[in-house]
Amino acid sequence: MTNFLQQVVSGLASGGIYGALALALVLIHRATGVINFAQGEMATFSTYILWTLTQNHGWPYWPALAVTLAISFAGGFGVHQLVVRPVERGSVLRVVIVTIGLLLLINGAMTWIWSGEVRSVHSPFPTRTIDMGGVAISIQDLGTIGVSIGVVILLGLFFRFTKVGLALRAAATNPAEARLVGVRVPLLLGVGWGLATMLGAIAGALTAPTVFLDPNMMQAVLIYAFAAAVLGGIDSPVGAVVGGLLLGVGLNLLGTYVNFVGADLRLPAALSVILAVLLFRPAGLFGHRVVKRV
Amino acid sequence: MTALLVLEGVEARYGPVRALRGVTLEVGEGEIVAVLGANGAGKTTTLRAVSGTVRRSGSIKLAGRALSGGPEAVAKAGIAHVPEGRGTFAELTVTENLRLGAYTRRGKIDADVERMAAWFPWLIERGDQQAGTLSGGEQQMLALARALMSRPRLLMLDEPSLGLAPLVVREIFRIVRELNEQEGLAVLVVEQDARIALAAAHRAYVLEVGEVAVTGTSAELRENESVRKSYLGY
Ligand SMILES: Nc1ncnc2c1ncn2[C@@H]1O[C@H](COP(=O)(O)OP(=O)(O)OP(=O)(O)O)[C@@H](O)[C@H]1O
Ligand SMILES: [Mg+2]
Numbered sequence: 001m002t003n004f005l006q007q008v009v010s011g012l013a014s015g016g017i018y019g020a021l022a023l024a025l026v027l028i029h030r031a032t033g034v035i036n037f038a039q040g041e042m043a044t045f046s047t048y049i050l051w052t053l054t055q056n057h058g059w060p061y062w063p064a065l066a067v068t069l070a071i072s073f074a075g076g077f078g079v080h081q082l083v084v085r086p087v088e089r090g091s092v093l094r095v096v097i098v099t100i101g102l103l104l105l106i107n108g109a110m111t112w113i114w115s116g117e118v119r120s121v122h123s124p125f126p127t128r129t130i131d132m133g134g135v136a137i138s139i140q141d142l143g144t145i146g147v148s149i150g151v152v153i154l155l156g157l158f159f160r161f162t163k164v165g166l167a168l169r170a171a172a173t174n175p176a177e178a179r180l181v182g183v184r185v186p187l188l189l190g191v192g193w194g195l196a197t198m199l200g201a202i203a204g205a206l207t208a209p210t211v212f213l214d215p216n217m218m219q220a221v222l223i224y225a226f227a228a229a230v231l232g233g234i235d236s237p238v239g240a241v242v243g244g245l246l247l248g249v250g251l252n253l254l255g256t257y258v259n260f261v262g263a264d265l266r267l268p269a270a271l272s273v274i275l276a277v278l279l280f281r282p283a284g285l286f287g288h289r290v291v292k293r294v
Numbered sequence: 295m296t297a298l299l300v301l302e303g304v305e306a307r308y309g310p311v312r313a314l315r316g317v318t319l320e321v322g323e324g325e326i327v328a329v330l331g332a333n334g335a336g337k338t339t340t341l342r343a344v345s346g347t348v349r350r351s352g353s354i355k356l357a358g359r360a361l362s363g364g365p366e367a368v369a370k371a372g373i374a375h376v377p378e379g380r381g382t383f384a385e386l387t388v389t390e391n392l393r394l395g396a397y398t399r400r401g402k403i404d405a406d407v408e409r410m411a412a413w414f415p416w417l418i419e420r421g422d423q424q425a426g427t428l429s430g431g432e433q434q435m436l437a438l439a440r441a442l443m444s445r446p447r448l449l450m451l452d453e454p455s456l457g458l459a460p461l462v463v464r465e466i467f468r469i470v471r472e473l474n475e476q477e478g479l480a481v482l483v484v485e486q487d488a489r490i491a492l493a494a495a496h497r498a499y500v501l502e503v504g505e506v507a508v509t510g511t512s513a514e515l516r517e518n519e520s521v522r523k524s525y526l527g528y
Contacts, residue, residue: 163397170383170394177381180345181444182369182398 005135007252013141014224015248016148021203021218021225022232022240023152024196029234031172031192032080032088034095038102039200040222042079044215045106046072046201047208048114051121061124065205069198076197077190084193085186110215123209144206151202152241155195159237168192220267224248227270230277233287243285247273295322298480299344299373299448304352306336306343313339315504316352321448324478326470328491328512330525331501337484338378340501341450344368344482345375356448370398374441378452380433382440384426388417391425391436395443403443410439413469431462438466442473449473451483455490463487467494488525492516500525 021039028036036042049071053064083102087094125143129136159165170178171188178185200218207221228247232239251266277284299321306314313336321327329337343350344361345368354361356371365375374395383391392410396403411418414435420428425436434454441449451470455463471494473479485491492498492512500508500521508521515521 163393166386166390166393167397169386169390173385174381174383176347177377177383178394179347179365180369180375180377180381181394181440182366183394184366 002135003256004253006137007256008249009135009137009145010141011249011252012245013144013248014252015228015245016145017203017206017221017244018224018228018247019241019244020148020151020199020206021221022228022244023155023237024199024203025225025229026232026234026237026240027192027196027199029229030237031168031189031196032084034084034088034099035234036196037096037099037222038079038106039196039225040218041103041106041110041215042072042076042197043200043204043207043221044213044218045075045110046197047121047204047213047217048110048119050201050205051119051208051213052114054122055119061122065124068201068205072197072201073194075194076200077194079197080190080193081186085189088189107215114215116215118212118214121205121208121213140209147202147206148244149241151199152237155199156237158195164188164191223267224251224270227273229284230274231284233284236284236286239284239286295325297321298323298325298357299482300353300355301340301344302353304340304343304350304354306339306348306350308348313348313504314343314350317343317501317504317506319499319506319509321480321482324474324480325497326474326481326483326495328488328495328498329482329484329501330486330488330491330498330515330521332524333486334503335501336504337501338452339504341375341377341452341482341484344450345373369444372444372447373450374444374446374448375450376437376441376452376454378456380430380437382425382428382433382437384424386425387422388425388428388436389421391440392417392443395440398444406443406445410442413442413473414439431458431465434458434462434466435469438469447480449479449481451481453484453486455485455487463490470494488521492526 021043024039025036028034046068050064050068053059053067054061083098087098123140125140127138127140129138159169167183168188168191171183171185175185203221204218207217211217224247228243229240231247232243247270251269254269255263255266297320301317301319303316303318304314305316317340329340331337339348342348344354346364356373361368361371383394392407393403396406417439425433428436454466467490470481474481483491483495492515495512497511498515499506508515508518
């Protein structure tokens with residue numbers, strides 16, 4: 001039983017990360033109709049910035065994270081304006097190729113700038129465990145869960161209650177009408193890319209302490225994030241997060257209690273989730289059909 | 295009467311299709327002007343030329359200043375365009391639609407939401423309803439309210455009567471007329487239903503294949519033989 005609870009908590013921690021990156025995918029998909037295959041590499045790039053600031057320049061963690069987030073926002077905004085915007089209204093294939101090209105480009109750039117060596121990034125949370133009713137739970141896991149859920153709530157509040165958040169939703173769902181009320185749609189969609197890239201940076205910063213930082217760090221996480229997004233419904237922000245948490249816990253329990261599913265079978269298991277959802281419930285758990293009266 | 299909106303020799307095309315072939319028209323301050331015409335005459339395109347959602351040439355001026363640039367700039371300049379098919383944000387709530395209407399403005403908008411509630415009392419209690427689930431008439435009213443939230447200098451309506459019951463159409467035109475009388479709101483309204491449009495408007499233009507064929511006061515047009523035959527049906 002203790003083991004079970006520990007597995008659930010650590011599953012929620014990795015699930016929170018999947019959920020954050022899945023949310024980034026969903027944000028971008030809703031804003032611009034693009035599946036961003038470069039989301040993982042962009043997150044890794046952000047994490048390298050964090051590493052450079054903390055390790056090379058000796059910055060304390062939190063200011064370094066804040067600056068990393070700001071740079072990530074600007075980077076995401078720039079990628080949208082320069083690379084995505086020219087192709088986003090074109091064919092799906094073109095957009096896919098552009099984001100895959102971006103993936104390769106960023107990956108190459110990281111190897112070139114920081115070399116392929118593995119680096120380690122500290123966690124802002126202590127690695128101690130605390131005892132909760134006989135269950136030893138790592139503070140790192142709790143911190144990760146807290147941060148990912150906190151970020152998602154903040155983002156939800158932003159979309160619901162701020163003028164920019166509202167304009168972004170309008171721009172994403174109905175660009176022509178949004179322009180008529182004065183929303184500068186391309187600018188706002190760039191903001192969407194910026195926010196998604198910030199989310200990715202957070203996912204990267206949360207991932208790095210448990211693995212090592214190298215240019216391919218987020219590739220597996222991206223697959224889990226895809227699975228989470230598909231599971232939750234690619235257009236549902238809530239679905240992305242719930243999908244991430246379900247997937248994290250599910251994979252952990254599967255690895256613990258089903259003998260033949262070891263660490264190497266986590267990815268295939270995630271891929272089967274994608275496949276199964278696409279086959280049997282393409283809209284995902286929370287995907288909704290738009291209600292419209294004609 | 296001082297001119298608010300002035301179009302001179304405005305042309306617009308969709309690829310090879312010439313939709314406007316030199317339209318000249320004017321809306322004065324505090325005036326309601328109707329644009330009539332058959333299907334495909336270029337009524338919608340005239341409004342789109344003003345709001346910059348179609349490529350246009352010729353001169354378009356609002357209060358003496360040239361309107362150029364896209365719809366964002368035109369909205370900012372003070373023109374609220376309710377497009378054909380209403381153009382509400384179906385996935386957003388009624389209140390969110392209203393808030394978006396005031397997007398170009400700074401400062402408090404609560405007072406304006408209340409002002410809209412005075413015109414459309416049901417808006418407040420339906421505040422959290424998704425706009426896409428409103429009835430056609432309610433959506434048209436929401437579109438109107440949203441346009442008014444920007445406190446426009448000029449309101450442009452594209453076929454507000456389309457697909458609505460006569461009672462609802464009358465209600466909409468009554469509100470437009472009252473806004474005009476009480477607040478001096480200038481309106482450029484496109485309509486196929488010439489009867490109701492001429493009843494509400496001070497003046498009107500009749501478009502035929504992208505050009506102004508007839509213009510005059512509403513009373514004059516009602517007396518005009520060919521307008522009567524073609525658009526009023528008696
Ligand atoms: N998106 C478009 N692409 C190509 N041609 C178009 C487009 N929109 C309009 N047109 C053409 O431009 C001309 C004017 O169209 P417009 O929509 O302005 O007419 P309208 O007077 O509003 O007609 P209706 O009463 O049917 O709404 C028509 O010949 C139409 O076929
Ligand atoms: Mg039309």
